[in-house]
Amino acid sequence: MPLYESSHEMDLTTVSLMHPDAADWFAKRTSAWRDWPLADLYDRKGDTRISVVLPALDEEPTVAEIVTGARTLMPLVDEVIVVDSGSVDRTAEVARQAGATVHHRDDILPGTGSRPGKGEVLWKALAVATGDILVYVDADLTDFRPHFVTGLLGPLLDDPATQMVKAFYDRPLLDVSAGGGGRVTELAARPLLNAYFPALAGVVQPLAGEYAARRSLLESLPFAAGYGVETGLLIDTYRTAGLDAVAQVDLGQRTHGHQDTAALGRMAATILHTIHARVTPGAPVWPTLTQFVRRTGTVTPADHPVAHPDRPPMTTIPGYQRPLA
């Protein structure tokens, strides 16, 4: 694993208060996508099967370009799969035209039913993707480039002890004039993780939708619902496989579609509940978030359920079999 040297290199004068495990981990387990040239990855792939998986809910404008870009990496990448989360637009059609294998969430393990949200489709992907490694990539990226995938694969193909690789990147905030993106990351996820899991304080983008992990790990973990999925997988990987099983890779810059503040409030609440369930399992917590809608001079409360049960480890699901290539 190359030591991380770039403009993001940790400034050691500012880290004295970071949890020592986090500082040590950051120094050892952080690399940049340029550390992982394509030719080296081909050499290291051997018979490891690699699936790129895109969760998609109404991503017609962006999904095809990402599929096309990921497919330029074949045969390093063995398959590009889109799991449709209930789109009402032409997401499935344009993804298929671009060369993806498309599955609708309702058609995967139908005996388990279908739940809304991102976590559900990432979980169900395990029942259709044939890879030993799954590379998750959001389908709303507006600047996808193949190095997003190769960067994430580097630490996994390099070191069998690596179980999960998180992306990080700079995040210009489109459509809004001030500051950077990653608003839930900075205002909720990282503060909560620093407080409750300080050894994870070195993870730059804990919510990144771009990450890769071994099937054997993903099959063994619960998947938190909705937008809690990344936080749950990160905490559970840390707890079951140890901090050094996680690596992170700098992919440069990433832009994506933005949701409004209220939607991000619900995302933050789901992440809070995901962490709460891991810090104090079974402890009471109010399961809804009340937001307010302003209409003609008044405000109306709108209650949103934000605490949802996890999906259990895929290996516990009757009828689940690893799909054959």
Ligand SMILES: O=c1ccn([C@@H]2O[C@H](COP(=O)(O)OP(=O)(O)O)[C@@H](O)[C@H]2O)c(=O)[nH]1
């Ligand atoms: O119910 C959902 C919500 C989101 N997504 C997908 O998850 C990824 C990230 O979600 P989103 O873009 O809503 O989050 P943001 O990037 O705005 O924070 C995208 O590919 C979405 O299409 C999904 O599959 N099902």
Ligand SMILES: O=C(O)[C@@H](COP(=O)(O)O)O[C@H]1O[C@H](CO)[C@@H](O)[C@H](O)[C@H]1O
């Ligand atoms: O990081 C965040 O705060 C949010 C919102 O980002 P923006 O402030 O709209 O750039 O985006 C994250 O959450 C999504 C849901 O889990 C992920 O899919 C994104 O990859 C992640 O960046």
